[in-house]
Amino acid sequence: MSRRRLSKAETRILEQYWKLGTCSVREILESLPEDERVAYTTVQTLVYRLEQKGALRRVKKIGNAQLFEPAIDQSEFRSGLVRDLLDLFGGSPRLLVSNLLETGTITLKDLKALQSAQPRKAARNRGEKGDE
Amino acid sequence: MSRRRLSKAETRILEQYWKLGTCSVREILESLPEDERVAYTTVQTLVYRLEQKGALRRVKKIGNAQLFEPAIDQSEFRSGLVRDLLDLFGGSPRLLVSNLLETGTITLKDLKALQSAQPRKAARNRGEKGDE
DNA sequence: GCGATGCTACGGTATATGTAGTAGCATTTA
DNA sequence: TAAATGCTACTACATATACCGTAGCATCGC
Numbered sequence: 436m437s438r439r440r441l442s443k444a445e446t447r448i449l450e451q452y453w454k455l456g457t458c459s460v461r462e463i464l465e466s467l468p469e470d471e472r473v474a475y476t477t478v479q480t481l482v483y484r485l486e487q488k489g490a491l492r493r494v495k496k497i498g499n500a501q502l503f504e505p506a507i508d509q510s511e512f513r514s515g516l517v518r519d520l521l522d523l524f525g526g527s528p529r530l531l532v533s534n535l536l537e538t539g540t541i542t543l544k545d546l547k548a549l550q551s552a553q554p555r556k557a558a559r560n561r562g563e564k565g566d567e
Numbered sequence: 568m569s570r571r572r573l574s575k576a577e578t579r580i581l582e583q584y585w586k587l588g589t590c591s592v593r594e595i596l597e598s599l600p601e602d603e604r605v606a607y608t609t610v611q612t613l614v615y616r617l618e619q620k621g622a623l624r625r626v627k628k629i630g631n632a633q634l635f636e637p638a639i640d641q642s643e644f645r646s647g648l649v650r651d652l653l654d655l656f657g658g659s660p661r662l663l664v665s666n667l668l669e670t671g672t673i674t675l676k677d678l679k680a681l682q683s684a685q686p687r688k689a690a691r692n693r694g695e696k697g698d699e
Numbered sequence: 700g701c702g703a704t705g706c707t708a709c710g711g712t713a714t715a716t717g718t719a720g721t722a723g724c725a726t727t728t729a
Numbered sequence: 730t731a732a733a734t735g736c737t738a739c740t741a742c743a744t745a746t747a748c749c750g751t752a753g754c755a756t757c758g759c
Contacts, residue, residue: 528673541660
């Protein structure tokens with residue numbers, strides 16, 4: 436698991452892989468909305484770079500098409516992003532949530548809902564290595 | 568106010584400007600912790616790029632030293648970052664906070680504290696253009 | 700006034716990123 | 730099996746980033 440940073444475009448492709456699961460370069464290309472379409476080889480390059488960075492791995496060949504699948508977990512990846520973002524908030528998650536509240540991105544109601552929803556999940560996570 | 572994205576290194580410098588306020592390139596350089604020290608001209612380059620991007624502006628010259636100061640607001644900048652990050656959480660701030668909770672980055676106690684602390688602040692912000 | 704010192708302007712290198720073209724092998728199909 | 734089609738591997742190239750060196754003007758101390 437390489438810990439190298441992924442670029443915006445790379446992340447976009449990885450996102451598609453999380454959404455579609457194991458698939459080929461062409462499938463990824465075709466899954467992109469019209470306004471994000473780029474050349475086949477562009478996607479290919481990004482996929483290769485993702486592979487080099489350890490974010491994707493090639494699984495098998497169907498016909499002459501190489502299939503790839505995510506090699507890193509989405510929630511884990513997100514956690515990394517959050518960690519990075521937190522650095523810019525002086526490492527204070529509270530400041531981060533404050534920001535969400537102040538900008539109206541999240542409401543008190545949301546927080547309340549989370550409070551009742553999360554504890555169970557958190558406890559479960561401590562027990563077994565549960566994913567999303 | 569340019570809306571262009573800032574790189575990691577650029578952001579680091581801007582952070583220092585927020586911390587120190589109006590100051591020179593050398594002051595920024597010297598404010599960096601030992602392990603982050605780079606050449607004077609490296610900082611200079613980053614400062615120039617920040618100026619081009621509209622994140623810093625030069626204010627005046629003291630002796631032969633040019634002074635710069637932040638041209639964008641820290642909390643505004645942070646909000647932008649959060650917005651970007653949210654895209655990767657499917658636009659759901661709740662998922663983001665869930666992540667914080669699940670990774671133990673923030674606690675329920677924190678959330679509770681925020682709930683009682685923030686509303687006032689938010690209201691105040693609506694009234695006057697208050698900064699952190 | 701002149702040398703010492705320091706800052707600015709500008710140029711430069713190496714790697715990362717975004718985007719794409721081409722050659723040629725593999726597969727499929729008539 | 731030969732033509733058509735598609736995928737892979739490789740190359741290419743412009744811009745962005747990270748980092749730094751040097752020349753030379755400005756300022757200061759004497």
